[in-house]
Amino acid sequence: MALLKNGRLIQDRWTTVDTLTDALKPGGVLVPLDLWLAERDTLRGKSAVGVILPNDADPDLLADDDDRIAAIVLTFPSMVDGRAFSQARLIRERFGFDGEIRARGPVIADQYLYLLRCGVDAVEVPDDTNVESWLRNARRFSTVYQPAADDRVPAYRRRHLVAASAIAS
Amino acid sequence: MYVYDELDRGLVNERVEEFRDQVSRRISGELTEEQFRPLRLMNGLYLQLHAYMLRVAVPYGVLSSTQMRKLARIARVYDRGYGHFTTRQNIQFNWPKLEETPDILAELAEVEMHAIQTSGNCIRNTTADQFAGAAADELEDPRIWCEIIRQWSTFHPEFTFLPRKFKIAVTGAVSDRAAIKVHDIGIVLVQGADGEVGFEIWAGGGLGRTPMIAKKIREFLLAADLLSYLEAMLRVYNRFGRRDNKYKARIKILVHEIGADAYRDAVEAEWADIRDGALALPAQEISRIRKAFTPPAFEVLDAVSTAFEARKFEDRGFARWVASNVRRHKVAGYAIANISLKPAGGIPGDATAEQMDAVAEYADRWSFGEVRVAHEQNLVLPHVRQDDLYDLWLALGSVELDAPNIGTLGDIIACPGMDYCSLATARSIPVAQQISERFADLERLHDIGSISLNISGCINACGHHHVGNIGILGVDKKGEEFYQITLGGQADENAAIGRIIGPGFASDAIVDAIETIIETYLSVRQDGESFIATLNRLGQTPFKEALYGTA
Secondary structure, three states: OEEEEOOEEEEOOOEEOOOHHHHOOOOOEEEEHHHHHHHHHHHOOOOOEEEEEOOOOOHHHHHHHOOOOOEEEEEOOOOOOOHHHHHHHHHHHHOOOOOEEEEEOOOOHHHHHHHHHHOOOEEEEOOOOOHHHHHHHHHOOOOOOOOOOOOOOOHHHHHHHHHHHHHHO | OOOOOHHHHHHHHHHHHHHHHHHHHHHHOOOOHHHHHHHHHOOOEEEOOOOEEEEEOOHHHEEEHHHHHHHHHHHHHHOOOEEEEOOOOOEEEOOOOHHHHHHHHHHHHHOOOOOOOOOOOOEOOOEEOOOOOOEOOEOOOOHHHHHHHHHHHOOOOOOOOOOOOEOEEEEOEOOOOOOHHHOOEEEEEEEOOOOOEEEEEEEOOEOOOOOEOOEEEEEEEEHHHHHHHHHHHHHHHHHHOOOOOHHHOOHHHHHHHHOHHHHHHHHHHHHHHHOOOOOOOOHHHHHHHHHHOOOOOOOOOOOOOHHHHHHHHHOHHHHHHHHHHEEEEOOOOEEEEEEOOOOOOOOOOEEEHHHHHHHHHHHHHHOOOEEEEOOOOOEEEEEEEHHHHHHHHHHHHHOOOOOOOOOOOOOOEEOOHHHOOOOOOOOOHHHHHHHHHHOOOHHHHHHHOOOOEEEEOOOOOOOOHHHOOEEEEEEEEOOEEEEEEEEOOEOOOOOEOOEEOOOOEEOOOHHHHHHHHHHHHHHHOOOOOOHHHHHHHHOOHHHHHHHHOOO
16 A cells, blocks of 8 residues: 555555554554553654544544654545544544544545545555546635635635735735 | 525536546546445436436525526436426436436536535435525525525535435424424524524434434524534534444434434534634625525515406416415515426426426516425425416416415325335335326315325335325335325424324225225314314324224
């Protein structure tokens, strides 16, 4: 798998591990939530650690650790199981997490805009992914109708900003 | 009516291109059918028994004459010359070709229409009282709030892959014509202590396998808080709604399983965090949308038109049509004219391209260019001068749209059933046709009076059988169609789920059974008593005895 991040396909430098022993080896590791909760004091010293959050877990479990975690992996068991969209927004908007939020699972290019808008900034994709297809979808819509975790201004505010600035100029 | 600004227009055009891209990626094989399925559904494209079906959104049931003409053109050019109006106030085309659907969407975009979120596990077309802006018993036009919800729910990044479909209905009137209590979220416009318009919020209603009446979640919500509250409601549902079983995935099951109080607590807690954020509706935007629904330039007329009264006196057929199809308008001298899409023996909700063009013409001539779609699968001209009703009636007769049966036994709601639908277990349309033929006699129909009869061809209840005064559910019993009857359902402000009266009837016995129920009602009713009032007074016993004999 490769990682789609910041508009580019990059090599994923993180390793997913299941045990504490593996987690303490050098390099960036992604650990299951249970392991993190059981061993957080040991793992806290490690600079490059990410946590894999099941999509039915409460993101609150990570609220106090967000400065110790470099990445949070959200899971999509299928492309139509959308629970992680809510998790992403809570992590980004409510906790103000500024590390990597990555999507893991069979999501497709047509969902990229929604992922980005909810605060996901990295997606695990097959190595032969057509990046252009993903980027095209991310750029497709010039208007959004609702606020989300990105900085796009929803139409119901933008309309009046435009009007106000037109009057000012 | 709401008119798109450049932002709205841009978005819908971009959507056409997106869908064109998706269809071509499907045809090339880049997208698998499994990947394409949720995408096409979110654009209203179903794969039915015989062909693709395209469901076009008619936001809160409002159409301009220009839009109606476009629907007629689509029926003519891309379909077989007709369309089917649905219980969600939308229109379905039954025979489009996959590769032509992007062109259909492009044509729709020209008249500010689309097929966005008419299916899929997302927020569907928000429905409203079909008499919005015309009803005499209205606090405020619900379309203002429907349009605000339409925009907020369009491509909502968080709520596009919900556990299941999600339906919102809004009413601004005392009489609930939008069936808000059988919706995932029902919104009633109410007046606050200081006279300001706000909302009463209901949740967890629905039909399907497990019919439920919604629970009241909040007594009063300020207008500016509408979107933040909806977002909190949806977020709780998206996170905690069941996904292990699609028949238990609607919000009604969540609300039922954890209880309305627990659901409310979760929503209120979530809401507290987002209420003052970017979702608070700016007053300028509310007033911009409100302006879009400014009433048309009504003339100042007498409350009673002598010409109209004289016509009713002279022409019995006209008087009968007025009695069943015309409703009181809030402006003196005007009336609401319902156009029945239920001719005796016809397919409920179907209209030909010629009929659509004719309705568009009549709307231009007599109703400020406005048409509505009712969830009962009829059309409405909302603003007709009483003086014009006679000419309208004659004109409707020339295109076979003058059936005088709104709110009567002829006004049957029916799902497409096994004639079209891949989920159905029995046919609905032929049953509706046979019943409407059996009761085609207008004297008798009007004598029976106000009643609702709804038919679904399977347990998913698209024909709303649970909330028909008489409900018919078609089931498959060892390869034969059987029809189960429920009595006592209501979709209005006294919403109730009908109860099964007894064993089902074979397809050759169902119409007789309905007739037995009606004859029983006629024999036991008191003066001026409707079917539902008689049933509520006497219970099911007399009907049961008539159908099955005394035990």
